[in-house]
Amino acid sequence: MVDVSGPAAGGVDPEPIGGPGVVGDRPAAWVVLVADPITGETDAFGPFDRESARVDAERRRAEHASEGLHEVLVVTVPLTPPED
Numbered sequence: 001m002v003d004v005s006g007p008a009a010g011g012v013d014p015e016p017i018g019g020p021g022v023v024g025d026r027p028a029a030w031v032v033l034v035a036d037p038i039t040g041e042t043d044a045f046g047p048f049d050r051e052s053a054r055v056d057a058e059r060r061r062a063e064h065a066s067e068g069l070h071e072v073l074v075v076t077v078p079l080t081p082p083e084d
Contacts, residue, residue, distance in 0.1 A: 027078035032057045034064075035073045047079050 030053035031046035048056060053076040064072040 027080050029079040030076050031079050032060060033073075033075050033077050034060060036069070037071055037073070050076070 028049070029047035030050050031044045032048070032053055033042065033044050035042045045056060045060075046053060057074050057076050061074045064070070064074065
């Protein structure tokens with residue numbers, strides 16, 4: 001799985017932001033982002049909890065690989081509430 005948040009992805013944990021859509025200092029909702037660099041198409045699926053997003057991303061990654069579409073990027077990203 002490619003998770004574009006947190007230290008595991010080479011990033012940093014987000015600052016605690018609180019508010020709707022956040023549990024403690026972690027986003028409560030995640031989306032699966034799919035991008036095809038050949039066609040330029042992108043799509044997002046969700047929202048999911050973090051584990052469900054991981055499972056969905058793995059399923060989509062395997063589906064694209066079975067079709068020979070290895071260049072398609074499938075990542076999970078936190079869905080954060082918009083700033084006012």
